[in-house]
Amino acid sequence: MTPENYFNLCNLLIKTINDFYIRDRDTLLLKIKNNDLIVTLSKEISPLMLEQQIDNILMDMINIGLINGSATSTKMRPIFTFRGLTSKGMEYISSINSNTIKNKMKKAIHDEGLPLTIPSLLKVLGKTIC
DSSP: OOHHHHHHHHHHHHHHHHHTTOOBHHHHHHHHTTSHHHHHHHHHSOHHHHHHHHHHHHHHHHHTTSEEEEEEOOSSOOEEEEEEEOHHHHHHHHHHTOHHHHHHHHHHHHHTTOOSSHHHHHHHHHHHHO
16 A cells, blocks of 8 residues: 555545544444545455555554544454544644645655654644644
8 A cells, every 4th residue: 555545544534433423443434435545445455455454544543542432352353433533633634634734744754754654644743733
């Protein structure tokens, strides 16, 4: 998965959780299954790999405080529950909705030699929106 696709997938997930008050992973997957990005990614990588990538992103978003939620490990896969976005998550959504801010964030990440990931985005978020 390219960094740009990773970035776009992260944004799709957090926006969908927020916009549609998604409360669990299965509902989230149903809501995004026909999204153009998901359809394209499904042609590039296996559906199982895509779901694993989504799980990893969701876990990262919970761990870094963008999503108020939890993950319970099971033999099959984690079970995610969401209670909405945190204030940090809302700030993140506001910043990515602005093309100017999004471009500044991408440039700052590139200038610092960081990968285009959620932790990198958070690291430069404060610098670009202040």
